[in-house]
Amino acid sequence: MHALFALVEPKLETINTIFTTSFRDLCRTVDDHWEDLVHCVETGVIPDIDGIEAVKDNLQRFLQPNPGRAEELRRIGKATDTPGWFKQIWPQLRAILANASGPFATVIPEIRHYIGPEVSLQTLAIGSSEAFLAVAYDPRDLNLYKVVGSDDVIEFLPVDDPEESKYLAQSWNVESGKKYEVVLTTRDGFWRYRLGDVVEIAGFDPRDGQPLIRYIERRNMHIRLANEVTTETQLCQVVDATSNLFGRVSEFCVSPDYRQAVARYAFIVELQGNAGANISVVPGALHDQLQKHNENYLNDSRIGKIGVPCVRVVQPGTFGDFREWKVKTKGTASGQVKVPVVVWGEADRAWLEERVMYDI
Template sequence: MVVERDAIYSTIKVPNCSSPLAVSFIQNYKSFLFMHALFALVEPKLETINTLFTTTCRDLCRAIHDQWDDFIHCIETGVVPDLEGIDRVKENLQRFLQPNPDRAEELRRIGKAVETPGWFRQIWPELRVILATASGPFSTVIPEIRHYIGPDVSLETLTIASSEAFLALAYDPRDLNLYKVVGSDDVIEFLPVDEPEESRCLAQTWNVEPGKKYEVVLTTRDGFWRYRLGDVVEVVGFDSRDGQPVVRYVERRNMHIRIANEVTTETQLRSVVDATSDLLGGVSEFCVCPDYRESVGRYAFMVELQGNLGENAATAPSSLHASLQNLNENYLRDSLSGKIDVPAVRVLRPGTFGEFREWKIRTSGGAAVGQVKVPVVVWDEGSRMWLEGRVNCDV
């Protein structure tokens, strides 16, 4: 889309899309979600919800839940509310929102049936699929999304992509972490994670080995030369049709936490949270920070829950500790020697990570609303303090 034509694009509504393009020009994250949700709710025949990441989809689900009555009022009156950050596109948004008292009454009869799995199928009987990147750190919100959509709507992952290049497409819709590397004008190379970080060790798409993990290295027509993306994938085989590698996303290469002499990776952190999620009552999103509030350092798991705290939540810190010891022999050694204490589990108030994305967009000076991610490990003091200010309780 040509930047000089933005004024024209913002007046258009693409056929078969619920939202007019003007919504895409909204930089305030909450307002962006509100307007997408509003135009989606107007359309009773909605079939597909397409978001870049599952976390954005989860934020959309919660926006519909939290502002249900506001949406019904807007649909009934046909009035776009005065939201932050929509001034320059409000007129174009208003053109596409007409009073629809029949749809408002239909939604009012359905009610906010969020306790019932599959509420969205009551809102949109023809909803068939949610499209969103769902691998790696985006997998933890899947149970919450499935609660909203129910068993009859499929959740399908999309791609491994970045601002720099398009890397891989979903290979099997039933497997949320299986992708095929695409053949493109960009050159994609693979740096083995267990070999020296030198160009002589690079592998090409035709000689990577199944079962090995590689960091993706990119050369583009636009000027990047052997640019390290930092994404690690595991090769599981090759597509029989064109020979391209089939991969699983593993983690960010340098995303880890270290308190003593151990190094705990993103994959290990996700694994122990998955194993402990049910004890806490269902972890929707999380991140980990170093915690030095006591004399011995420890990990602080900052978690947002799908619902209420679980009855056995008090056992979660020791369970996390034991899981980390089983996965990481250096963590085991340092914890037994008293260098690492039992992790803290800090429960954040509902909606915190959605608010975090909005805060990062606002303070970043213009990041795209769909691309802000919560890192699995948070080191910077500003983000850590922001999160700590939203802790509901310590387990």
């Protein structure tokens, strides 16, 4: 529905989707359903789409036949392979607002392909259902935020210290370069609620002294098969280091793979475009990077406790469909659904494995 109503408006300037992955899903929707969407613009008829029954009549009142805009879109054509295609569709498009830090950074290259170099990608804030934590500090840096002063109390638990309240730091005595888990006390009743997000102090705003932070990872988001503990950040680093060998990674997650005598990591990967010419060497390259970033992984792999990872390439659009599946099955708002970097649940793993096209 967002894609359809966006295509109707030629003067569109800003798209706000909260997360980069949501915007990537919007890009894929325009790409995959181009002809159907243009036809809807032309006729002014909203199609029967699963899940909109309760609101379809209300939406229909706002969609009028627009054959002129439809003809304009057909002249532009489906130019998926052309960088900046969205600037042809919306010449006045200026900004995409979406959280692009942490694991959400993986899809940035694919987004850039759709929007081109002239449209800015801007992150807005770190927020949650529990509280509003921080706002973007520098539009040129997608992972730099300023902690906001609010009615909520924001404290910081050092990740290298014991998990005890006596080690909590306040915003005025955190240390630059140190990593902390965010702890909230809210006016709505949460008392020292552990948010689970780990941030690094990047400095302080000279105007009011509020801490500047970078999002690092979810605490305890890791995979462990032997004596190693490989964190979300390390997994993102090894995929980033090998992304060009894949061709280009759009989204990924990691799960344990017990199909062989020696357990190994399974990187479930959705690619942007075709597989790279050197994709056959990716498992070995991932193995080398994991050994480089994690000494315990290195030791365990050398003594045969962990095998060389496998790579399982899934169908295009799989992770977008996964989010939609979670919304439907869990009754969760779309803004709350994220694909975790590490997937342990049997149902989630089975759903993803059904969409594997081939293994490397």
